[in-house]
Amino acid sequence: MAAPRAFLHLIPLKWNWGERGFRDLSGVTTPEASHRGRRTLLQFLSDHFYDVEFLREYFLRKQMQKLHLENGSYIRVQNKYGPDIAGAYFILKHGGAVKFRDMEWVRSDEWRHFIAGVSKFQAVPVEAVDASGCAINYDGLGNLLSLKELRSLSLQRCPHVDDWCLSRLYPLASSLQELSLAGCPRISERGLACLHHLQNLHRLDISDLPAVNFPGLTQILVEEMLPNCEVVGMDWAQGLRQGPDEQPQDAAGPIPVEPLAPGSRQPLCNS
Structure with missing residues (x-):
């Protein structure tokens, strides 16, 4: 004898890993339950991370107050x-x-x-x-x-x-x-x-x-x-100049320089 429909609503929902949704013990996946489960999960994550950020700011503020008191005159x-x-x-x-x-x-x-x-x-x-x-x-x-x-x-x-x-x-x-x-x-x-x-x-x-x-x-x-x-503590030559081997080059090699036309400042165009 099948269980009454009203009784099925009282059965707790179970996560269905294969169908990515919630189903009851009757094996039927309910879209409303799945949507409600997603909202509950997102709400839980939102509240959880909000509390973590709040605790982080709280402890940081307490640490700064302690530092201020310890450095008093x-x-x-x-x-x-x-x-x-x-x-x-x-x-x-x-x-x-x-x-x-x-x-x-x-x-x-x-x-x-x-x-x-x-x-x-x-x-x-x-x-x-x-x-x-x-x-x-x-x-x-x-x-x-x-x-x-x-x-x-x-x-x-x-x-x-x-x-x-x-x-x-x-x-x-x-x-x-x-x-x-x-x-x-x-x-x-x-x-x-x-x-x-x-x-x-x-x-x-x-x-x-x-x-x-x-x-x-x-x-x-x-x-x-x-x-x-x-x-x-510091090397005076560090970061002042780079040798030829340390100069950055393009991965394809050095860029060739095109010859200049006589009496012109512009490079020759390839025909």
Whole structure:
């Protein structure tokens, strides 16, 4: 005995892989069910990817807020202990290292001991900072601009150090002698041009800068801008000229040059 038609509508639909549609248990493919299934699938994909994009923007916004908070100004520490202690505290909190004059390096895992014995560092200036790989941005760099006797600064592989950050380094012009920008992905020729204030630099490392499009030309320009500085990290001949074997040629070979008619500037036309 066949099942009533009303009962068949209560049976859940099943995907028919062979006929690319939905069918019920009776074996009959229903176009309405197939169309409804496609709409449901498209709606699900639309909602799903919308949520993924929303979550991505949410986490990105949270990450930027965290970065902004971590790069805040240490005004209270500076007012209480001075700019050198505030700058050292900022670097140690970000995982870097600092060196006070005539003292050993203080690493990030020693910052608690540093805070406990801060009194012995209070009257000693910071002469070197290693912020390699630290999440320092434009705002956070302001915590280092008051280090009047800073001689060496390493910003290697800092992901948020860009051209705007380099434009803020001019307060360190009187003391800074060594600067490393190796591996910073956001530094380009425009930022390096801002270093013309640092005339006391003795060594500048600009190796592995992917945003620099013309390394050889940049090397020459920086050396002319800082004549007393040793610029390392780029090959001065890279990208300046190409040899005959490196010149681009057409796949079919060199293009033949047609002879010119006597007294004419136009090539001869083939008859």
